[in-house]
Amino acid sequence: MVSHTGARAWTWTLLAGVTLLTSCSPDSSGIRRLPLEPDAVAAVITLSPSATSLGFIGQTVQLTAQLVAGDGSPATGVSFHWTTTNPAVAAVTARGMVQAVSEGTAEILVRTVNIVGTAQITVKRVPATVTLSEEEFLFTELQQSQTVSATILDGGGQGLPSSDIVWSVANAAIATVGSDGVVTSIGQGRTTVTGTAGAVQAFLTVRVATGAADIEVAPSTLAMDALGDTVTIGGTVVDAAGAALSAVVVTFLGEDTLVATVDSVTGLVTAIGVGVTTVTVIGDTVQKAVPVTVTQTPATVVVTPALATLIPGAQLTFTAAAEDRNANPIASPSITWSSADVAVATITGAGTATAVAAGATVIVATAGAAADTANVTVVVVAVDSVDVSPDSLTLIVGGTDIVSARFFDDQGTEILGPTATWVSTDTDVATVTSTGVVAGVGPGTAWIRGTEDNGADSTYVTVITVSLFDIEVRFVGTLPSASVQTAFSDAELRWEELLIGDLPAAAVTLTAAECVTVAHPAVAETIDDVVIFAEVTAIDGSGGILGQAGPCVVRSTGGLALVGVMQFDEADLSDLETTSDLVETIIHEMGHVLGLGASTPWTTTLVDAGGADPYWPGTEAVTQYDLNGGNSTNKVPVANTGGMGTADAHWRESHMGRELMTGFINIGSVNPLSAITVGAMKDMGYAVDLSKADAYTVSATLRISPDRLFRLRKLPVPPPMRVDARGRVVR
Numbered sequence: 175m176v177s178h179t180g181a182r183a184w185t186w187t188l189l190a191g192v193t194l195l196t197s198c199s200p201d202s203s204g205i206r207r208l209p210l211e212p213d214a215v216a217a218v219i220t221l222s223p224s225a226t227s228l229g230f231i232g233q234t235v236q237l238t239a240q241l242v243a244g245d246g247s248p249a250t251g252v253s254f255h256w257t258t259t260n261p262a263v264a265a266v267t268a269r270g271m272v273q274a275v276s277e278g279t280a281e282i283l284v285r286t287v288n289i290v291g292t293a294q295i296t297v298k299r300v301p302a303t304v305t306l307s308e309e310e311f312l313f314t315e316l317q318q319s320q321t322v323s324a325t326i327l328d329g330g331g332q333g334l335p336s337s338d339i340v341w342s343v344a345n346a347a348i349a350t351v352g353s354d355g356v357v358t359s360i361g362q363g364r365t366t367v368t369g370t371a372g373a374v375q376a377f378l379t380v381r382v383a384t385g386a387a388d389i390e391v392a393p394s395t396l397a398m399d400a401l402g403d404t405v406t407i408g409g410t411v412v413d414a415a416g417a418a419l420s421a422v423v424v425t426f427l428g429e430d431t432l433v434a435t436v437d438s439v440t441g442l443v444t445a446i447g448v449g450v451t452t453v454t455v456i457g458d459t460v461q462k463a464v465p466v467t468v469t470q471t472p473a474t475v476v477v478t479p480a481l482a483t484l485i486p487g488a489q490l491t492f493t494a495a496a497e498d499r500n501a502n503p504i505a506s507p508s509i510t511w512s513s514a515d516v517a518v519a520t521i522t523g524a525g526t527a528t529a530v531a532a533g534a535t536v537i538v539a540t541a542g543a544a545a546d547t548a549n550v551t552v553v554v555v556a557v558d559s560v561d562v563s564p565d566s567l568t569l570i571v572g573g574t575d576i577v578s579a580r581f582f583d584d585q586g587t588e589i590l591g592p593t594a595t596w597v598s599t600d601t602d603v604a605t606v607t608s609t610g611v612v613a614g615v616g617p618g619t620a621w622i623r624g625t626e627d628n629g630a631d632s633t634y635v636t637v638i639t640v641s642l643f644d645i646e647v648r649f650v651g652t653l654p655s656a657s658v659q660t661a662f663s664d665a666e667l668r669w670e671e672l673l674i675g676d677l678p679a680a681a682v683t684l685t686a687a688e689c690v691t692v693a694h695p696a697v698a699e700t701i702d703d704v705v706i707f708a709e710v711t712a713i714d715g716s717g718g719i720l721g722q723a724g725p726c727v728v729r730s731t732g733g734l735a736l737v738g739v740m741q742f743d744e745a746d747l748s749d750l751e752t753t754s755d756l757v758e759t760i761i762h763e764m765g766h767v768l769g770l771g772a773s774t775p776w777t778t779t780l781v782d783a784g785g786a787d788p789y790w791p792g793t794e795a796v797t798q799y800d801l802n803g804g805n806s807t808n809k810v811p812v813a814n815t816g817g818m819g820t821a822d823a824h825w826r827e828s829h830m831g832r833e834l835m836t837g838f839i840n841i842g843s844v845n846p847l848s849a850i851t852v853g854a855m856k857d858m859g860y861a862v863d864l865s866k867a868d869a870y871t872v873s874a875t876l877r878i879s880p881d882r883l884f885r886l887r888k889l890p891v892p893p894p895m896r897v898d899a900r901g902r903v904v905r
């Protein structure tokens with residue numbers, strides 16, 4: 175071949191050759207095909223695409239023809255002639271645009287001069303879209319059927335037979351589908367029916383839900399880190415298909431109300447005490463438990479005392495009270511102690527500082543992220559005066575009590591750290607230990623003297639042989655059973671060994687049944703020390719109101735009871751006899767008559783009554799609280815929940831658990847009558863024998879699961895009547 179540089183010249187050469195070819199022998203198509211030169215390769219037409227399927231009538235495809243010379247080089251400027259072998263199936267334009275006419279096959283031919291190219295065309299309508307008559311079926315019963323149908327269109331929007339659809343279901347345990355599109359509910363849940371037509375699909379959601387299947391709760395667990403915090407739990411009942419059943423009312427049930435309470439309607443959870451409980455969210459036939467954990471994160475710490483002056487060698491134990499961010503005291507907080515200058519004073523992990531040498535240091539108490547400090551000054555100074563308390567004591571033979579001393583320098587400034595040296599003026603009457611524990615030895619009187627350096631002070635001790643306090647129980651109405659009478663007698667004796675001093679006798683005049691609802695007889699007598707009218711009667715059957723008790727007439731001086739009433743529901747008493755809790759219950763209610771939770775000295779001394787943190791500040795009760803495991807905050811916590819008759823009238827259950835004068839009796843357990851309660855009686859004006867109190871350690875957090883609790887209450891009565899020395903009621 176010659177080479178050419180211009181397209182025009184090349185075309186001319188090729189066409190000359192083609193002309194030559196036409197003179198050679200014809201093939202079967204009548205076109206002669208001979209090589210131009212003996213070793214030349216014939217020119218060809220390539221068609222693109224060479225085979226095409228058209229999916230709908232009217233669909234077009236542009237074919238492109240290319241003439242390629244024998245040496246493989248493409249030719250341009252060539253004129254092509256397009257024809258179809260089957261114009262009823264596929265038409266073609268003069269520029270190679272093919273269009274489907276009807277289903278079938280055709281061949282498109284393209285020629286230039288005597289060279290032919292072919293392309294295969296198949297016209298077959300295929301599904302381009304499928305739509306279903308329904309998007310979702312909801313079955314509310316099993317074995318129900320509904321029919322879904324499909325519309326199938328080709329790319330030209332022309333319908334194809336709906337019988338071309340193939341049905342399938344994702345989960346045949348929930349629903350089945352027939353070839354006719356009939357969907358039948360089989361089991362609870364949600365699944366998908368798929369209609370497939372060729373390469374396209376459509377979907378139908380099937381839900382089978384015959385009622386409440388689950389309840390969704392949020393949050394699913396609760397962790398609260400301060401008492402008084404509130405969180406609202408939400409609950410939604412859903413069917414098996416996950417759809418909310420908004421018409422179903424959801425209720426909330428608490429468990430341990432000493433840890434958290436819950437509003438049964440709103441789901442509002444309030445943290446009450448440290449512990450773990452659950453709230454059960456209930457709707458129709460389904461429920462779910464939400465674990466609730468209440469802790470107290472320290473927000474504030476207060477160290478007591480804030481200032482201390484010590485002499486070298488003296489020890490002083492600091493206390494630290496922690497509160498959560500809602501100002502609720504934290505029982506037994508974990509405190510870390512340190513001293514800024516251990517050359518002046520050291521401090522133990524328990525908060526006991528030891529003065530080392532003259533100087534000043536800072537004691538730091540840390541609880542979590544909170545901290546407080548106390549300033550300690552160590553000086554070399556002598557004690558100039560001593561103040562011993564109490565000023566006087568009454569002890570029964572064998573009984574014990576404690577005396578304590580405070581120390582002051584010659585400027586009247588208190589010195590912390592020294593310890594007194596104790597002596598008794600008559601050890602046949604009373605002895606005293608080096609730590610100030612006084613014991614009654616024999617009847618008589620003695621002085622207990624505490625000295626240190628240049629100071630001295632004394633307590634006057636009276637020792638008696640038998641309790642001088644007399645409680646008289648008088649039954650009114652139907653006489654209770656012998657065993658119940660014995661229980662009252664046991665309770666009376668218990669209090670008579672705890673309260674040992676005589677109180678002044680007083681004349682009392684009462685008309686019959688003047689004390690609230692108890693049908694006692696008229697009274698016109700001198701009472702020494704207290705008369706209790708007790709009535710066992712039918713109130714409201716087992717459970718509900720157990721009974722009530724309180725003082726009715728009190729002394730005009732000191733406010734302690736002269737006449738009290740106790741009323742019990744006979745049905746509850748028989749229950750309590752069965753569980754051996756009867757005597758403890760009567761002792762508890764008698765404690766109210768004697769003033770705990772229900773007397774003038776109680777109400778006038780109680781701090782923050784009706785508030786969030788009511789407490790008893792009485793010296794002896796606080797001392798006993800701290801001696802028996804309490805947290806030294808100068809408070810004995812009083813019930814702040816439980817409503818009228820419980821709040822402000824009992825020790826706080828969340829701090830003192832099983833103690834008998836909390837608002838609940840722990841059925842089947844020992845409920846100790848502690849030295850804290852006896853100490854409170856002393857604070858209210860009774861002479862007491864603390865050594866007769868039951869062993870008890872302040873503890874509420876040890877409870878793992880709630881006991882069966884029985885709510886006890888004091889008498890919800892107006893303030894008691896007062897009588898003067900002549901027996902006149904002075905109200």
Ligand SMILES: [Zn+2]
Pocket residue numbers: 762763766824836837886887888
């Ligand atoms: Zn009570």
